[in-house]
Amino acid sequence: MSGFGNAFSSSIGKKFIMGITGLFLILFLIVHCGINALIFISDGGLTFNVGAHFMATNWIIRAGEIVLFIGLLAHIFQALRLTLENQKARPVKYAVNDGKANSKWYSRSMGLLGTLLLIFLVVHLKDFWVVSRFTGIPTVDANGHEDLYAVMKEKFQDPVRVVVYILAMFSLCYHLLHGFASAFQTLGWNHSKYNGIIKGAGVWYSVIISILFAAMPIAVYFGLIQ
């Protein structure tokens, strides 16, 4: 064995990939949520459309989008691979297994929560990403920017879509509640002086991001913002 050897194919290496891509996606969500939250300015989406226009045209962001998809796919495929391996590690299941006695349900359900998020992501990308990148945004706003806000307003008139988005944010919240602190533990950042901060930041992050995202379809559907 030479050089980096099995650095990323060993059990710990595979965890590193999950942790690094997870933290990367956590950073992405901050950007995504921050720009989307511009709709709460309630100026008919003018500011939001400026943000959306920047994200769609800036070449650094567009290059970042490719990295984002690579990171996302790596996170998904690595999770799939780990799940299959883990199932093989216990071929005969217990008749009685009291998991709730020793761990949180969402920490044991990351695969399920992740799968729900993946299904949501297909719907979500079709709703907005495909429209803004490929099929085209039909109207422009007063500033002459593509009116992505109008697309959002139209999509969130459908109550079924609003409910799907809200349910998906519950999955996201629980996925992050475990994932945030878990990524730090995996990367070895377990330190008595910082553990409390990491755990606390993880809970705040998960809850705030999920509530902000869920508030968007709700606010649009009920006409709380203009």
Next chain:
Amino acid sequence: MSTGNMNLTLKVWRQKNNNAKGALVDYKLADISPDMSFLEMFDVLNEQLINKGEEPVVFDHDCREGICGMCSMFINGRPHGPKDLVTTCQLHMRSFKDGDTIVVEPWRAAAFPVVKDLTVDRSAFDRVIAAGGFISVNTGNAQDANNLPIPKMQADAAFEAAACIGCGACVATCKNASAMLFVSAKISQLALLPQGQPERYRRVQSMVAQMDAEGFGNCTNTGACEAECPKGISLENIARMNRDFASAKFISEETV
């Protein structure tokens, strides 16, 4: 042994050998003393089975003092039963109620094949230790221990990691049958002390490679292992192992 007043229904995993198909078998036990240990309750069951001319239940045990790591039953869905920080031999029947039904299964992991009934083969752990869980010392006179000053916190952390008795409860309870708590404790007890330094980065690579080769699962940080460990081994050890592994692979120039 005092007679007692507990009546229990046991559902015990019976399996003739590794190739045979096993099943849970029901046994009724009467007059069990609440002061008995869980294993003594099994001794009573086995005496009754022998008297009836049936095969006794095979289970691992040795010191019955909670320090050897041999006993290994998965009781009502938890390794070593419902109490925290005890092994099965230190679990007493007073932790159960009269009339309870108790399900007892062997550790379940591909790396721990069932030998018979409740006994599993844990030699995978031995092979992980043999891969690097030691220090190499030249023979000769032992030097004065005070020549190697060790900070108290460091010594305590090493001692806490060394408390691991290798029972395998961490693997048994982990939803992924991962052995990372065990392996990380065995790596940490040496990585924290000066005597463990020369082989520190070689050790972590060899032991992790052996752990993977044995077919244990991958850690997903549920924390079940730490919660169920009879010796309270901390998840901090897994983080330390991961740090050492990263250092070994990405910083150390020595390759294994």
